[in-house]
Amino acid sequence: MTDTRDETRYEPQAPLAVAARSACPRCGRGHLFKGFLNIAPRCDVCGLDFSFADPADGPAFFVMMTTAVPAVAFGLWLELTYDPPLWLHFVLTLPVVLITCTLPLRFFKGWLVASQYVHKAEEGRLARPVAPPPAEPDAPGRR
Template sequence: MGFVTGNWPRLSPVSVAARACCPRCGRGRLHLGFLTMAPLCEACGLDLVRQDTGDGPAVFLIFVLGFLVVPAALYVAMHVEWPLWTHAPVCGVVILALTVGMLRPAKASAIALHYRHRRSDRGV
C-alpha cells in the first residue's frame, strides 16, 4: 500500500469530491453504488460508516441551486416567449439534473470535511 499507519497525506476536500475517494488515503472508493457508502476503505481500512453526512449535502444543494436557478428561470420567462406551462417542466428537469449530478460530489466533499475537522472520529 505504501502508507505508514498514521502518516496519511492531507487531501483537499475538492480533490476528494472530484474523485469520490477515501478522505484519508485518497485511493479507496467512497461509494459502492450511486450514493451507497462503502463500509470500509478498500485501501487503508478507514471506517467510512462513521463519516455520516445525513441530509447536509442535499439541503446545501437545494439552497445553492435555488439561488442559481430561480433568477435564471425568471430571466428566461421574461426574455423567451414560451407558453407559461412549459416553464415548470423545463425548470423541473434542469433542477433535477443538476441536483442528481451534483449530489455525489457534494456528499464526498461533506465526508472529507467531516473527516478533516472531527479529530476524535479519525479512528483506524
C-alpha cells in the same frame, strides 16, 4: 503478504480534492461511494471504516443554496420574460432543475464526509458541571 493498514502513515488529504475524486479521505485512493450517493461501508484500499460519516442534510442544503435557487430563477425568468407554453417548461426548466440539483449532491456529500474525517468531527457532548473546590476553613481571628 502482510496487512499494514493500521501502521501506515497517510498524507493528509484536502477535503475538496477528495470530494472531486469521490475518494477515501484517509488514503485518497479508495472509493468513498457504493453507488451514486450511498457511502461505502469501508475503503477498499486502506480499510477505513466510514461509519463515522454522517453528513445528514448538509449536501441537500448546499445544493439548494448554490444551484437550486439559480435553476428555479431561470424558470421564473423564462416565464416572466417570454410567457412560454407549459410544455416548454417541461422541456427546458424541469431538466435544468433536475440536473443542477442532482449532480452536485455527490460532490457535496464527499466534501462533508472528508471534512468530518480531516477535522475529527464527532457528535457534541454535554459538559458535565465541575464540582467547586472545597471551601477553605476560615483562619482563626478573621471575620
